[in-house]
Amino acid sequence: MKIAGYYTLPVARERAYDALQDPVLLAQCMPGCESLEPLGEDTYRMRMKMILASMNGLFEGKVKIAEPSKPEEFRLVVEGNGKIGFMKGDGLLRLSETDGGTDVHFEGDVTIGGTIAAVGNRLVDTTAKMMIRKFFERMTEKVRSEAATA
Secondary structure, three states: OEEEEEEEEOOOHHHHHHHOOOHHHHHHHOOOEEEEEEEEOOEEEEEEEEEEOOEEEEEEEEEEEEEEEOOOEEEEEEEEEEOOEEEEEEEEEEEEEEOOEEEEEEEEEEEEEHHHHHHOHHHHHHHHHHHHHHHHHHHHHHHHHHHHHO
């Protein structure tokens, strides 16, 4: 399944880049994320509760930041397994300055399997878009409150 879109963060490109690679902020902003712990340079162990239609379960996996080119772009590679299936994702995030902030353009591929795949691509696509929107809404709140206190 292909995923693409963009979202505008209300901060300068350098700050947006740093925020999108901060494991503490990422864990606070990713819907369902229970933990994001360092495994090595730019690699993290992730525990996430996934809810999709009538199914839910805990996923454990890895998140890796690859091909960093600060502050323009980086690749995010995610893989996870749980009792309801597995998921793998690979996406490129490109950051560009805009009036009042930074546009974060994302595009990538997501593969799912197991029981979770039985719900159908339309529901998975809708859920993925909702999770991305929630992630960026939370990230916007965090960077705004951080800027207000600075």
